[in-house]
Amino acid sequence: MSDVLISRRALLRRGTGTAAGTALGGLAALGSDLRPARAQAQDLRIREAQAFPSVCPYCAVGCDTIVHAIDGKIVNIEGDVRSPINGGNLCPKGAAIYQLHVNPNRSLEVLHRAPGATAWTVMPLEEAMDRVAQLVKETRDETFKGTAADGKILNHTLGIFSLGGATMDNEWNHLHQKLMRGLGVVAIENQARI
Numbered sequence: 001m002s003d004v005l006i007s008r009r010a011l012l013r014r015g016t017g018t019a020a021g022t023a024l025g026g027l028a029a030l031g032s033d034l035r036p037a038r039a040q041a042q043d044l045r046i047r048e049a050q051a052f053p054s055v056c057p058y059c060a061v062g063c064d065t066i067v068h069a070i071d072g073k074i075v076n077i078e079g080d081v082r083s084p085i086n087g088g089n090l091c092p093k094g095a096a097i098y099q100l101h102v103n104p105n106r107s108l109e110v111l112h113r114a115p116g117a118t119a120w121t122v123m124p125l126e127e128a129m130d131r132v133a134q135l136v137k138e139t140r141d142e143t144f145k146g147t148a149a150d151g152k153i154l155n156h157t158l159g160i161f162s163l164g165g166a167t168m169d170n171e172w173n174h175l176h177q178k179l180m181r182g183l184g185v186v187a188i189e190n191q192a193r194i
């Protein structure tokens, strides 16, 4: 069968992985080596960019990355080949870090659903922060224990639980720990770990 006459179904069958079903996947399946074209496209995309070393924010492996930016805007994030940790590789989650920054689905507003309500409403950030602070203060005041019944010093509250997210970086977590422990919170967790 010639390459011209190959059916679409056969083309898809011969494609592999995520490349299957795309024009590039089809070309790759037909034996074309696309690596030079991909490398050139990548090179063009970052030719004018500044490169900043960084670290993947997602988990405790701490893979190194390079962030490329043009005029202060991120245009690409990839694994740092110089890294002794990941040698330029990123897992699927890390490979999608760019979408943390550039993503039309990312919400840029605070959404609030009042108790009993069925719809979300936009809440100004200042108002949301004040409300969180108010609730934390009230809860801590109500639940803080200085000493146990036997006189043992506790200085803690079991009324607040802190759950961090993977996109919080080291600096944020450092400050967050200080704040939570200062309040007497002992239930502190973060899912950014292996």
Ligand code: SF4
Pocket (backbone or CB within 6 Å): 056, 057, 058, 059, 060, 061, 062, 063, 086, 089, 090, 091, 092, 093, 094, 095
């Ligand atoms: S999430 Fe993936 S890329 Fe990021 S640090 Fe962990 S293993 Fe590395």
